[in-house]
Amino acid sequence: MFPCACTLYYLSGDLGADLDFRVPVPEKLGLGGMAVTGAVRWCNPCSSPFVFVKKKKKKKNNERVNALFWDWSSKNNSLQQQFTFTLTDTIPKIITVSVASSIWDIPSSEWDACALDATDKFNPFLTHAFLSSLENSASAVTQTGWKPQHMVAKDEATGNILAVVPLYLKTHSQGEFVFDHSWASAYHSYGYKYYPKFQSCIPFTPVTGPRILLRNTSFKHHIFDFILSAMKDLTATSQVSSLHVTFPSESEWHKFTRKGFLPRIGMQYHWKNRNYKNFDDFLMDMKQSKRKNIRQERKKIAAQNLIMKRLRGYEIKARHWDSFYTFYRNTTDNKWGSPYLTRDFFHEIGSKMGDHVLLVVAEEGDELVAGALNFIGGDTLFGRLWGCQPRSYYPSLHFEACYYQAIEAAIELNLKTVEAGAQGEHKIQRGYLPVTTFSCHYLIDEEFRNAIKDFLIREASQVKLVMELLHDSGPFKEGVL
Template identity: 40%
Template sequence: MKIEAEFVDGVSGLDCAQWDALTDGSPLLSHAFLSALEQSGSVGEGSGWQPMPLVIKSDDNLLGAVPLYLKQHSYGEYVFDWSWAEAYAHHGLEYYPKLVAAVPFTPITGSRLLSHDSLLQKRMAEMLCETTQHLQLSSTHVLFPDVKSAQALSGPHWLRRQGVQFRWENQGFSSFDAFLTTLSHDKRKKIRQERKKVMGAGVTCRRLRGHEIGEREWDFFYKCYINTYLEHHSSPYLTQAFFHVIGQRLPGNVMMVLAERDGRYIAAALNLYDADCLYGRYWGALAYVPNLHFELCYYQAQEFCIEQGIRFFEGGAQGEHKLARGFTARETCSFHHLTHHDFEAAVSRFLAREGADMHHYQQELDERAPYKKTD
């Protein structure tokens, strides 16, 4: 069987069924999601994210792939390497462009070396290193890989970096109140008070899925999304067209929470989900209501998971405040290949120190778990 490897200029031109057959089933890795990023202009020319997925084919059959991007900056990655770039610049070296294997703007663990063949996954990991050298780039980075991808990357040419995120698990709860009974008294009391204050402010919330979300709701959500970035004095990554496209292409994987007061929308949160996991993604508000963020982004999503029998709720990057809402810390990782020998050695030493600190940090977070103590 003749196998060919090539880099193409995007996911959009690939067969969607063959691409999806390689993934772990997450909507965030789907052909629909990644091609929506491309076709909406959220990635591509002018964005600093140039798609160049690696594909492995036999005849016209897709055997393996890597969602890969040529990056001109480090925005939208959630694995922070700004200090590495500054060190390169200080020594008169170019850090950008670099290669990044990831789902853009999405700090969610998932398959990155897309194949059901472990040997082919290892070969793709090797090809990423070879390509970095061939293109004379500073580095290649694989962000938030799942266990199988991480195993394929655990070789001598890759440096492993440890991280921490927060995830909520639905332990077969029959209701939101049943979930609350598992929390310590102070956490349970605080959540009830927060929800009561939102209701007392005259706010009602409702959840819409797929085709229930109309043009009005998508347009309002985008205003909220934009406002979140404006409040943080930054620019949004995603275009308005992107959200309309995923609403059309992924109706079975999109859930929006809307907050209303006096007959008007005031805030919104958007989640993607599959049978096993809900992914909290974007939120924004056009009016301030205390605790509304917690209601829309956590409690409504947790209720949805309980109703639908979804086991996990991935809350995304950062946020120790998630602990008080029933989330627990779990380890994440990334892998990094640097072509400059001295910098590779320096980064390796840095990651060893950082890894030890991260281990202690996770132990501390585990000690602060919100659930009742048991003997």
């Protein structure tokens, strides 16, 4: 009956709930031993499903969920699963969850409709324009260790896309901002392979947002469960070590945790707009010493004959992007970092994203000497990248371009938040306070999973303690927060 002599395994559990990890099945049980509700017959190391025992589970309001088709086998070019469910007495819906090897396999209008429905406020990094720019510019592609494996849930009856997930098969841990290098080292020391791994994220972008982008339907909770089960199944059958979801929304983070993912927290620095009328209005909420320091730093800009400008949309020309790429490379070179983004990426976003891009530049005479790249969301300004002219130093220019100009822009645009990105305790004294960020991790190996779980519990207690201390020693007057 079976085409090979490999060890046999099964997975059991409801597709709308957690799936158990692989458990060896004694050969003497044969096929009869596999007659378990919701079981899948697997061959290891082939990882091919032989038998699927269809499951049926009654749910509230006569809802029923069945798994119809299950096959991630690339040799069949059918990377997909199918699910069906019935709401009350309506005709059963068949949902196909598949994998796309490029975001261009998904119509931009469909992707953006999912992204808009999934968020309360517009998030520029979830758009087809941003993600396609990463692929088009060869910044996040297979050759750089970011193989697109985006998930798509489609209604077979209507052809409508109901959900998408930005997902990548990765061969390293660079450009993620949630550090797991020590986990990879531990795997390696025991002779195991940590890479490749799956990563659901926005490449090179530590910005919180939903990762399962759902259309707003009455049955979206079903689609969420289908997608999540498909993600876990793809991880298991692809023989990779793990699946990581970084910077999801807090509500998603709780859902992933309930489905067997290990929760992790981190910290970033954000500025909050308390209905300020202008920059001086904001300064009045600061302690006197901090207010004085900021004013002194800002005075240094004029003293150096620097002119600051905030450019949007058509105001940003090709020469600005070429200069900014030089600044960006100078930053990565000086910090021994990797220049993840190509020159073409900056030109792409400039042409595709229009007024959602804000480029802060510093000019000395007619020459551009520094810049800071920002993106404008529904209620947030996202500060992303900074750089200056090679072999040049301008005191306080980094603070002006990245933090003070961003605050002024947020007040002017009536935005609630400025997200200044990861790391940098120096941001606190300039009005940016720590906030919690989230990630969750699904590891196949049980021993490593338990060890990492213990580590994450200890790490979380330390992160919370540090955040409390930083808030207590913050730059604002008593009673402001």
